[in-house]
Amino acid sequence: MSQDLCFKTAAELSHLLKDKAVSAVEVTTAFIERTERLDPQVKAFLNTDAANALAQAKASDERRANGGALGPLDGVPVALKDNTAVIGQSMTSGSKILKDYISPYDGTCTQKLKAAGMVLWGRANLDEFAMGSSTENSAFFPTNNPWDLKASPGGSSGGSAAAVAASFAPLAIGSDTGGSIRQPASFCGIVGVKPTYGRVSRYGLASLASSLDQLGPLGYTVEDAAMLLQVMAGHDERDSTSLNVAVPDYVGALQANIKGKRIGIAQDYLGEGLADNVRAAFEKAVQFYKAAGCELVDISLPHTALAVPVYYIILAAEASSNLARYDGVRYTHRSAEVSDAIDLFAKSRAEGFGPEVKRRIILGTYVLNSGYYDAYYLRAQKVRTLIRRDFALAFKQVDAILTPTAPTVAFKQGAKVNDPLAMYLNDIYTIPTNLAGICGVSFNGGFSADGMPMGLQLLGDVLAESTIFNLTHAFEKAHPEANKRPTLA
Numbered sequence: 001m002s003q004d005l006c007f008k009t010a011a012e013l014s015h016l017l018k019d020k021a022v023s024a025v026e027v028t029t030a031f032i033e034r035t036e037r038l039d040p041q042v043k044a045f046l047n048t049d050a051a052n053a054l055a056q057a058k059a060s061d062e063r064r065a066n067g068g069a070l071g072p073l074d075g076v077p078v079a080l081k082d083n084t085a086v087i088g089q090s091m092t093s094g095s096k097i098l099k100d101y102i103s104p105y106d107g108t109c110t111q112k113l114k115a116a117g118m119v120l121w122g123r124a125n126l127d128e129f130a131m132g133s134s135t136e137n138s139a140f141f142p143t144n145n146p147w148d149l150k151a152s153p154g155g156s157s158g159g160s161a162a163a164v165a166a167s168f169a170p171l172a173i174g175s176d177t178g179g180s181i182r183q184p185a186s187f188c189g190i191v192g193v194k195p196t197y198g199r200v201s202r203y204g205l206a207s208l209a210s211s212l213d214q215l216g217p218l219g220y221t222v223e224d225a226a227m228l229l230q231v232m233a234g235h236d237e238r239d240s241t242s243l244n245v246a247v248p249d250y251v252g253a254l255q256a257n258i259k260g261k262r263i264g265i266a267q268d269y270l271g272e273g274l275a276d277n278v279r280a281a282f283e284k285a286v287q288f289y290k291a292a293g294c295e296l297v298d299i300s301l302p303h304t305a306l307a308v309p310v311y312y313i314i315l316a317a318e319a320s321s322n323l324a325r326y327d328g329v330r331y332t333h334r335s336a337e338v339s340d341a342i343d344l345f346a347k348s349r350a351e352g353f354g355p356e357v358k359r360r361i362i363l364g365t366y367v368l369n370s371g372y373y374d375a376y377y378l379r380a381q382k383v384r385t386l387i388r389r390d391f392a393l394a395f396k397q398v399d400a401i402l403t404p405t406a407p408t409v410a411f412k413q414g415a416k417v418n419d420p421l422a423m424y425l426n427d428i429y430t431i432p433t434n435l436a437g438i439c440g441v442s443f444n445g446g447f448s449a450d451g452m453p454m455g456l457q458l459l460g461d462v463l464a465e466s467t468i469f470n471l472t473h474a475f476e477k478a479h480p481e482a483n484k485r486p487t488l489a
């Protein structure tokens with residue numbers, strides 16, 4: 001029984017809890033036991049606190065017994081990426097520089113999860129400050145892909161995706177700046193959502209690049225992800241970029257008929273570098289949507305090739321500024337032997353940051369340097385506008401755009417970690433979404449010959465989450481094998 005609970009979706013657990021067929025303590029205990037038994041192989045979590053999770057579950061059961069359940073996800077566990085603030089918990093952001101930091105406050109997303117009665121379970125591993133695509137840049141250890149323990153789970157939310165794929169938690173929170181929710185979801189065979197910029201408050205998320213960052217949900221099914229986004233989304237005065245727009249009923253929109261919906265196909269996303277098996281999965285999905293009565297429309301996103309270089313200028317510029325706060329003076333690691341203030345900053349940062357973070361800080365300060373500002377940063381912003389315009393034009397013609405999530409299935413650990421450029425190019429299909437501020441869902445499009453999941457992506461216009469949930473839910477309903485789980489023993 002307890003193992004079975006771990007293989008239920010969040011929606012199923014919600015029903016069981018509502019019917020009082022199980023208690024939140026039973027559910028939470030099942031996930032704790034499975035995590036304790038199997039996470040030594042997967043290494044999804046940096047930190048867990050079973051006693052704390054059980055106390056939350058007990059409180060949920062008491063509420064329900066008194067007729068005061070807080071919503072459909074009351075008593076359902078959720079894992080959090082370790083770059084989100086939970087009062088009294090770690091928030092390492094995958095970095096040595098924040099190794100001993102304990103958050104003194106709850107971020108807005110955390111507050112919303114708590115207000116929904118969810119059981120916060122496990123702090124998931126990530127690439128340092130969310131810089132990476134494999135979780136190998138974590139200062140602590142890499143996470144393993146539950147489908148092949150020698151492969152990467154993707155990144156930077158690799159711990160969140162692996163935790164869900166390994167059934168250590170039914171749901172997880174990740175952050176996506178250039179693909180960090182969708183690419184790990186793709187590599188781990190689950191669903192991951194990058195919401196529209198401003199849909200979810202960033203208050204309490206360790207900033208990487210503030211004009212690109214979004215928190216989002218990961219789960220086994222589109223319905224589960226929609227349920228979690230329902231809780232997370234909404235306006236927040238503490239994040240000035242948060243949108244003051246009502247949150248629609250995402251779950252209610254899942255069942256709508258998809259007949260007549262227009263789906264865009266861009267050859268710009270199907271060129272060199274796309275693996276044959278992923279291309280075949282993509283073609284199958286195209287056939288599915290055609291057969292379901294959707295209209296497939298050729299569109300053009302001509303500035304796609306510029307997205308990766310432009311992203312690495314804008315991201316590095318914003319990151320170098322955001323990470324200036326980790327100075328050895330306030331809440332971070334402080335070097336033990338220093339001669340003066342400058343030495344304190346320099347040594348604390350040299351000891352606390354890993355190589356990828358240093359690379360990007362140096363790149364960022366370089367492109368913001370007054371002599372180069374116009375040549376790099378300003379130009380990159382102009383190209384960003386062109387990319388945004390590509391999508392705006394496309395969404396005049398179509399309701400959604402279908403693409404692969406990543407060019408290949410999960411690569412082996414070590415395969416790209418010493419070649420930053422190869423790693424950067426892995427995000428070619430996810431990065432433009434963040435530059436344009438639109439939304440996207442990665443869902444499992446099937447399995448390769450050797451059993452690895454192949455993620456596909458459906459992009460939607462600003463605030464069109466309901467449309468892409470509806471379309472991907474329809475695919476999932478017709479492909480139950482997409483929800484298969486890996487075997488871990």
Ligand code: GLN
Pocket residue numbers: 130131132133155156175176177178179180181208315427
């Ligand atoms: N892999 C990309 C990068 O390294 C995206 C990271 C992210 O979305 N946080 O920047």
